[in-house]
Amino acid sequence: MHILILGAGYAGLHTAIELDNLVRNQPDLAQITLVDQNSYHQIVQLLHLTATAAIQTDEAIVPLNKIMQQRAVQIRQGCAAQIKPLQRQVVLQDGQTLDYDRLVIALGAETNYGGVPGAREHTFPLRTFDEALRLRNHIVARFAAAAKTADPAEQRTLLTFALVGGGYTGCQLAGELAAWAPDLCQEFDVPRQEVRIALLDRSKFLLKQFGSWATRNAERILDRRGVSIYLDTPVERVEPRGLYVSGDRVLRAGTIIWAGGIRAPALLAESGLPVDASGRAFVDRYLRVRDQALIFAAGDCANVPDPADGTVPATASYAMRQGTHLADTLASEIEGIAPRTYEPLKLGEVVSLGPGEAIGDPLGVPVFGKTAELMKKGIEAWYRSTLE
Ligand SMILES: Cc1cc2nc3c(=O)[nH]c(=O)nc-3n(C[C@H](O)[C@H](O)[C@H](O)COP(=O)(O)OP(=O)(O)OC[C@H]3O[C@@H](n4cnc5c(N)ncnc54)[C@H](O)[C@@H]3O)c2cc1C
Structure with missing residues (x-):
């Protein structure tokens, strides 16, 4: 057979x-x-x-x-x-x-752009290794360009990163990006206060598959890392450097990442x-x-x-x-x-929210912080062992 x-x-x-x-x-x-x-x-x-x-x-x-x-x-x-x-x-x-x-x-x-005009053309997806490398190179290039420009408005746009979708991909990426930003600021000598990371979701919740306890904690953790969270914010149009909600441009961003769904x-x-x-x-x-x-x-x-x-x-x-x-x-x-x-x-599942932070519900028990991070790392190590 x-x-x-x-x-x-x-x-x-x-x-x-x-x-x-x-x-x-x-x-x-x-x-x-x-x-x-x-x-x-x-x-x-x-x-x-x-x-x-x-x-x-x-x-x-x-x-x-x-x-x-x-x-x-x-x-x-x-x-x-x-x-x-x-x-x-x-x-x-x-x-x-x-x-x-x-x-x-x-x-x-594959990434589902949900028919949002401009989303496919002007955003970065994150589903494959190649897409991850492309995004990483783009982020570094944005910091390099921000270091060179003398125009403060342009610098702010180049250093604004918008993530659309508050599920696993959006939340995990936002947490890691917030943790990486200070290193990039130091490397390219750009002011940390100019970096803006925004996470938007159409629903009222982050990580909604876990329930409201996870939303509250994820919001608190990401907020502490400097991520601005916009819930109940359905992005309806994307332009090369802008996100539109209810007909208005709500954000100018040099990088827009689409984690808004899959198909x-x-x-x-x-x-x-x-x-x-x-x-x-x-x-x-x-x-x-x-x-x-x-x-x-x-x-x-x-x-x-x-x-x-x-x-x-x-x-x-x-x-x-x-x-x-x-x-x-x-x-x-x-x-x-x-x-x-x-x-x-x-x-149950465990998701990371940047170094030292994770959240999850293994066997239905809510876990946070270092404990959750250790579990996440344990799961990753176990997964690798299944490939040997
Ligand atoms: C950034 C990110 C973080 C995530 N974090 C978590 C997490 O913490 N926990 C969790 O449980 N889930 C997480 N997920 C979701 C999880 O990765 C998916 O649910 C999982 O990968 C699904 O497995 P799969 O085998 O169905 O598909 P995949 O693992 O995507 O495998 C599909 C395979 O098909 C191949 N393929 C596709 N099309 C073709 C074609 N036409 N011809 C030949 N080959 C093809 C691809 O190359 C790939 O190897 C995350 C997803 C992302 C993007």
């Missing part, structure tokens, strides 16, 4: 690793191919650290051939362009086709798969795409039902556990036995 996995992120990579573990003793039964547009696995949870030079440049990526060196998983670098369910084929951007007996779609998500790659809908309003494939409780016997989906590109609570959130930990579950399901298919249903495990 040829199992083709699209995407070597949290979901796809862990499907491949775990499936290899499960079928290692029966290599004739299954052939596993893992396709990704990159030659490396991105630890997306670290990208805000890459973007703010808080970690070494290559710390957020791990080469796929290193991860797979002891495994019987074929790696194929290529960009999936179309899925043809009737032919059981995937077409790559270079025109080559890959056949499959079972297909796992784990292509993650699944268009390829899923374009291939005729059943998708929700965010382009995610509807799957059943076995993670099988609705009406598709041979296709499964997991992670951010899947709309996974949660029997207790609507839909499973798009987070790294859920994506990884869905990948592991899929490996089990595929091994069952290979052996011809009935698979188990996927039951979402609510283990």
Whole structure:
């Protein structure tokens, strides 16, 4: 049986690793191919650290051939362009086709600009390693330009950083950027008081997935770091250096970062798969795409039902556990036995808000500060160990 996995992120990579573990003793039964547009696995949870030079440049990526060196998983670098369910084929951007007996779609998500005019053209997204490097270089260039200008208004604009979206990405990046700014001010000899970091969200809450206790604490922590927070502020238009709310320009900023939402790659809908309003494939409780016997989906590109609570959130930990579950399901298919249903495990999440600060709800218990930061670092170290 040829199992083709699209995407070597949290979901796809862990499907491949775990499936290899499960079928290692029966290599004739299954052939596993893992396709990704990159030659490396991105630890997306670290990208805000890459973007703010808080970690070494290559710390957020791990080469796929290193991860797979002891495994019987074929790696194929290529960009999936179309899925043809009737032919059981995937077409790559270079025109080559890959056949499959079972297909796992784990292509993650892209930035969702929500139809806001100018957002795609004039903002920086942060979903990939390349985008993180581009943002980091741009931030440094803004400080360098601010140091050179003699015009105070221009300097203020160059040193204003607006982040749209108060979820994981926006809050974590705001915290790190606020911590990095004093170093950049010193390096480029620009006044710290001219640096402005603004975090805007359309809703009344930051980190709304955690509840109001997290919003209050995140606001307090980020405020103490010097981040200005604007809630209930729906950005409706973006220009090269400006954000508009209710028809008025509310902010001039030399850098605008868009962390306002995600959507699944268009390829899923374009291939005729059943998708929700965010382009995610509807799957059943076995993670099988609705009406598709041979296709499964997991992670951010899947709309996974949660029997207790609507839909499973798009987070790294859920994506990884869905990948592991899929490996089990595929091994069952290979052996011809009935698979188990996927039951979402609510283990909680921890997000960082800059050095020394984090917030989270592991196992439902609210944690803050150093304790939360230690947990976050522990989770990161544990995650790395799963790649060895
Ligand atoms: C800055 C940031 C911080 C975050 N922090 C946290 C956090 O603290 N905790 C948490 O739980 N979640 C966090 N998240 C969310 C988390 O990273 C995602 O939920 C997780 O990455 C989803 O895993 P996935 O496997 O579905 O997709 P991904 O990990 O994004 O993997 C998708 C893979 O598919 C590949 N791919 C995409 N399109 C194609 C194509 N056409 N052809 C071939 N390959 C393709 C990509 O290269 C990638 O390797 C954060 C996200 C960001 C952006």
